Amino acid sequence: MSDKKNVTCIICPVGCRIEVEIENGNILNLSGYRCRRSLQYVKDEVTSPKRILTTTVRLKAKGAHVLPVRTRAPIPKSLLKEAMKELKSVSVAIPVKMGDVVLKDVAGTGVDVVASRSWTE
Amino acid sequence: MLYKDLVIIGGGPAGLAAALEAAEQGVKDVMIVERDSGLGGILQQCIHNGFGLHVFKEELTGPEYAQRFIDRLDNAGIEVLLDTMVIEITPDKRIFAVNSEKGVLEIQAKAVILAMGCRERTRGALNIPGFRPAGIFTAGTAQRYVNIEGYMPGKEVVILGSGDIGLIMARRFTLEGARVKCVLEIMPYSNGLTRNVVQCLEDYGIPLRLSHTVIDIHGKKRVEGVTVAKVDENLKPILSTAEFISCDTLLLSVGLIPENELTKMTGADFDANTQGPMVNQRMETSCEGIFACGNVLHVHDLVDFVTMEAKFAARGAAQYLKEKDGPCRKMSVIAGEGLRYVLPHAVGVEKMLDEKQNFFMRSIKPMKKARLSIQSENGTIKTRMLSYVKPSEMINIELNKSEISKAAGHLKFILQEEGASDER
Ligand SMILES: Cc1cc2nc3c(=O)[nH]c(=O)nc-3n(C[C@H](O)[C@H](O)[C@H](O)COP(=O)(O)OP(=O)(O)OC[C@H]3O[C@@H](n4cnc5c(N)ncnc54)[C@H](O)[C@@H]3O)c2cc1C
Numbered sequence: 001m002s003d004k005k006n007v008t009c010i011i012c013p014v015g016c017r018i019e020v021e022i023e024n025g026n027i028l029n030l031s032g033y034r035c036r037r038s039l040q041y042v043k044d045e046v047t048s049p050k051r052i053l054t055t056t057v058r059l060k061a062k063g064a065h066v067l068p069v070r071t072r073a074p075i076p077k078s079l080l081k082e083a084m085k086e087l088k089s090v091s092v093a094i095p096v097k098m099g100d101v102v103l104k105d106v107a108g109t110g111v112d113v114v115a116s117r118s119w120t121e
Numbered sequence: 122m123l124y125k126d127l128v129i130i131g132g133g134p135a136g137l138a139a140a141l142e143a144a145e146q147g148v149k150d151v152m153i154v155e156r157d158s159g160l161g162g163i164l165q166q167c168i169h170n171g172f173g174l175h176v177f178k179e180e181l182t183g184p185e186y187a188q189r190f191i192d193r194l195d196n197a198g199i200e201v202l203l204d205t206m207v208i209e210i211t212p213d214k215r216i217f218a219v220n221s222e223k224g225v226l227e228i229q230a231k232a233v234i235l236a237m238g239c240r241e242r243t244r245g246a247l248n249i250p251g252f253r254p255a256g257i258f259t260a261g262t263a264q265r266y267v268n269i270e271g272y273m274p275g276k277e278v279v280i281l282g283s284g285d286i287g288l289i290m291a292r293r294f295t296l297e298g299a300r301v302k303c304v305l306e307i308m309p310y311s312n313g314l315t316r317n318v319v320q321c322l323e324d325y326g327i328p329l330r331l332s333h334t335v336i337d338i339h340g341k342k343r344v345e346g347v348t349v350a351k352v353d354e355n356l357k358p359i360l361s362t363a364e365f366i367s368c369d370t371l372l373l374s375v376g377l378i379p380e381n382e383l384t385k386m387t388g389a390d391f392d393a394n395t396q397g398p399m400v401n402q403r404m405e406t407s408c409e410g411i412f413a414c415g416n417v418l419h420v421h422d423l424v425d426f427v428t429m430e431a432k433f434a435a436r437g438a439a440q441y442l443k444e445k446d447g448p449c450r451k452m453s454v455i456a457g458e459g460l461r462y463v464l465p466h467a468v469g470v471e472k473m474l475d476e477k478q479n480f481f482m483r484s485i486k487p488m489k490k491a492r493l494s495i496q497s498e499n500g501t502i503k504t505r506m507l508s509y510v511k512p513s514e515m516i517n518i519e520l521n522k523s524e525i526s527k528a529a530g531h532l533k534f535i536l537q538e539e540g541a542s543d544e545r
Contacts, residue, residue, distance in 0.1 A: 008319050014509055015315040051320065054169045054182055055296060056268055065271035068168035068184045077324065084296055098188045116168060117161075117184035118192075 002028055007045050009038040018042050050074035053083050054116070057102055058091040061119060067092050068116035069102055075109040082107040095120045123228040126150035127438055128216055130207045130383065131236035133162020134424050135415025135431040137190040139234045142435035144197040148442060151199045152228070154218055156206035160194075161187030162238055163261070163416075164424065166268045169289055171316075175425035186424060202226075210383050212408050232410045232438040235384055235398075236431065239377040239416035241286075247375060251337050256344030260286045260374035264293070273297055275370025279347050280304045281335050283311040283318070284513070285422065287374025292321035301325070302366055305333040307352055310487055312513045314422075334358060335371070344369055377420045387411055392462060395419040399466040401451065402473050403437025404430060409446065412438050419464055419481070422513060426481065436474050446472075452525070452532055454480070457496075459536030461485050461512070468532065470525055477519045482534060484510045490539040493518065497528030510536070 002023040009016045016038055021029040025047060033039055044050070052074050056066035075083060083106045090103050096119045103113040127148050129136045132155030143151050159165065164172070167183030174180060177189070194201065202218070205226070209217040216228040241259040256275055258266075263274050264286065276299050280287045283306035291301045304322060309332050311318050322329050330349070336358050337348035351362040379397040389398040389406035397418040398406040405412050414434035415427045449469035456463040463482040484491070487510065494504040495518075502524050510516065516536075525532070 008315060008323070010316040010319050012509075051324070052170045052180070053296075056168065056271065058271075065269065068165075068182060068268060070168075070170060070182050070185075080296070098185060116182045117165070117188050 005046060007042050009033065009041050011035075011037045011041050020046050022046060049077040051077050051080060053080055053106075053113075055084060055087060057087055057113075059094070059096075059119065060091055061094040061121075064094070064119060067096065067102070067119060069113050070116050071106060071109075071111050072114050073111050075106065075111050079107040079109055083109070083113075087113065123152075123226065124150075125152045125228055125230050126442060127152070127232045127234065128214075128228055128230040129153045129234045129236055130210070130216070131155065131162065131238055131415070131417070132157070132160040132201065132203075133236060133238050133415065133427075134164055134187060134190065135238070135417070135427050135434075136160075136162070136234070136236035137187070137194070138428040138431035139236060139414060139435040139438075140199045141190060141193055141197055142432040143234075143439055144199055146436055146439035148435075148439050151197075153199060153201045154205050154207055154216070154228075155201065155203050158204050160191050160201065160203070166261070166264045167289075168268045169293075172424050175423070176428050183424075207383060210386050210411075212387050212411075214410055232442055233412065234431075234434050234438055235406075235411065235413040235417050236415050236434075237380040237383060237417045239379045239420055242373070242376045242378060244373060247373070249335055249338055251339065252341050254338070254340040254342055254344050256340070256370045257338065258370065258372055260284075260290045260372045263370075263372055264290055267293060267297065273299060275299060275344075275368075277302060277368040278370045278372060279335070279349075279366055279368045280372045280374060282306065282374035282376070283313050283329060283331075284374050284376070285313045285317050287372065288313045288317040288321040290372055290374070291327050292325060295325045295327065299370075301327050302368055303328045303330055305335060305349055306331050307334045307356055308332070310511075314513070336360075336363065338371060339365075344371055347371055377416065379417050379420065381417060384413065384417065392419075392466060394456070394462040395464065400464065402465050402468045402478055403440060404434035404465070405437050405441065410438075410441055412441075419462065422515060426515060426517070429479070430481075433474065440472065440474065452497075452528060452530075455531055455533040456482065457533045457535040459485055459488075459491070459538070460534055463534045468525055470522065473522055473525075476522050478522070478525060479517055479519050480534070481515055481517050482536075483515055484512050484536055487511045488536070488538040492537045492539055494535050494537070495520065496533045496535065498530035499528070502528055502532070506539075507536075 018032040059067040164183035164187040172186040205220040346367040350358040387408040389408040412434040414431040495502045
């Protein structure tokens with residue numbers, strides 16, 4: 001059984017609506033795209049969509065509350081929830097520098113979560 | 122009284138970039154005055170990625186973008202006054218500020234750069250009827266609560282307005298476990314980037330309802346729900362389509378207003394469309410020696426352009442401090458058909474900072490294909506074809522000094538939709 005899916009390309013402001021026919025994770029047919037970049041984007045988006053996760057974790061500092069953090073690289077979209085769950089229990093002590101690792105290998109993705117800003121005092 | 126060569130009001134990305142550039146240009150005595158307890162301005166709460174693609178050629182989060190500038194301040198010898206709010210500024214560049222340590226401070230500056238940013242339109246600006254219960258926030262306020270203070274303002278959310286801040290908060294609330302019921306947009310198109318519509322709404326199955334608005338807010342103590350309705354082509358609600366949606370929180374993401382209370386005290390001329398001061402080619406207001414950049418001048422969608430503009434203002438201020446200003450032939454810049462505004466508002470060719478001048482502008486409506494032409498009294502200076510123009514995405518175009526010198530009388534920018542004008 002093949003499946004139909006609509007994907008909006010975000011590579012450029014045109015925002016092509018692309019119809020994709022998939023079977024067992026394989027792309028059978030694509031229509032509505034106008035360029036190569038769009039083609040690659042849709043392939044990635046259908047077979048293994050990834051996102052950078054940005055969120056906050058607890059910060060142990062007087063007067064401060066939370067520390068902004070990010071995954072160093074994009075992680076599978078399907079693991080965003082799991083990553084959020086793991087980050088709930090993370091708490092960081094100061095001083096912290098932008099780029100410091102606050103959690104290694106989040107949700108088994110092999111990707112580290114790092115601090116988005118420095119915090120001293 | 123303190124004496125400073127250059128005082129910058131506001132320590133957001135505009136103020137930071139202006140301070141660093143001024144120091145690089147050799148301005149000695151630079152001071153930033155910031156009312157918040159830290160630097161970075163609005164970027165500190167914009168924890169999502171997507172900043173800096175033009176300036177750093179990589180995708181940073183808001184705090185990362187700010188940190189890159191903050192880390193350079195110490196070495197540049199720039200003085201920073203935090204927790205200090207400027208409350209008055211005079212046309213001869215005397216600044217009054219307050220903080221809890223020193224009380225009132227008086228600073229005489231030789232040049233000033235205004236970089237106060239903007240604020241959000243609130244419920245009052247929208248005239249939505251109903252009681253005034255808890256649970257109504259601007260999206261930016263909610264963003265500050267979640268991303269800086271660390272607490273959630275609600276559990277079931279409706280968002281009015283599909284600008285980027287609204288879309289980004291829809292995703293943020295969802296990730297934190299709240300339920301975002303829908304995003305409503307009064308216009309027939311989203312005001313946000315396609316990328317944000319896809320990654321903040323479609324990723325999480327949040328419906329975007331175009332041509333819809335909120336016509337009533339329910340609840341006395343706390344928001345209990347909203348009544349929404351479709352609007353017709355004149356943006357008037359169609360009452361027969363009214364529908365109740367339960368929620369405990371309503372986020373408003375309905376536009377930004379430059380923060381110009383201080384600017385008005387200088388007596389500088391204003392542009393009714395940008396709601397900011399009028400500036401010349403070096404971002405100087407009509408009040409000599411007072412410059413403006415960033416969101417206080419006009420609302421930007423990309424921080425990269427804020428940084429560019431701030432550097433310009435700083436170079437302008439450095440130029441002003443070096444040469445006491447003589448007369449300069451000024452050419453006015455006019456936003457013609459199809460454009461809401463064009464910036465700068467005037468160009469003094471002799472005092473251009475570079476061989477090229479960048480002009481920023483916004484269209485009045487989305488156009489698939491459009492012709493941008495720049496005209497003066499002796500004909501067309503330049504034309505360029507643009508595709509997929511949107512009011513939410515700023516257009517910019519460079520003109521050479523020679524092109525501007527050729528013009529006579531004024532520079533008029535016109536944006537015409539291709540094909541559409543013949544049909545009318
Ligand atoms: C809620 C919100 C969300 C945004 N999200 C994005 C986004 O996701 N991506 C993006 O590219 N852009 C975003 N923007 C646009 C963003 O504002 C600009 O990219 C950029 O941050 C503007 O820089 P700025 O320095 O002009 O203003 P700001 O960052 O607002 O900085 C102004 C500074 O001036 C200070 N100030 C104001 N008045 C005084 C006074 N009287 N005395 C002393 N200090 C004062 C303020 O405290 C503040 O620190 C957002 C804007 C807002 C309001």
